[in-house]
Amino acid sequence: METLGTIISAAHIAAAIALLxxxxxxxxxxxxxxxxIEGIAxxxxxxxxxxxxxxxxxxxxxxxGIYGLLIAIIMLFANPLVEIFVNxx
Numbered sequence: 679m680e681t682l683g684t685i686i687s688a689a690h691i692a693a694a695i696a697l698l699x700x701x702x703x704x705x706x707x708x709x710x711x712x713x714x715i716e717g718i719a720x721x722x723x724x725x726x727x728x729x730x731x732x733x734x735x736x737x738x739x740x741x742x743g744i745y746g747l748l749i750a751i752i753m754l755f756a757n758p759l760v761e762i763f764v765n766x767x
Contacts, residue, residue: 685763693753699746703739710735 714732718725 682760682763685759686757689753689757689759693750696746696750696753700743703743703746706739707736710739 710732714728717728721728
């Protein structure tokens with residue numbers, strides 16, 4: 679049963695690393711928005727193009743954060759490695 683605890687603790691560490699993706703996603707989104715605001719301030723006539731490119735970038739970054747959350751939930755609640763180990767016992 680000691681190895682089962684090791685597998686579960688490794689799954690918790692993996693989930694924490696996957697959740698760090700959400701933190702880095704936040705920093706990336708703030709960089710995208712700040713750069714877009716600077717670009718709009720420098721060229722107001724291109725604001726529509728800059729804004730549409732910004733929203734596409736934000737959607738792609740948010741998708742990455744959601745995938746990290748999904749992986750963390752799977753590792754915590756539906757970990758296939760734990761089921762395989764329990765079936766071997």
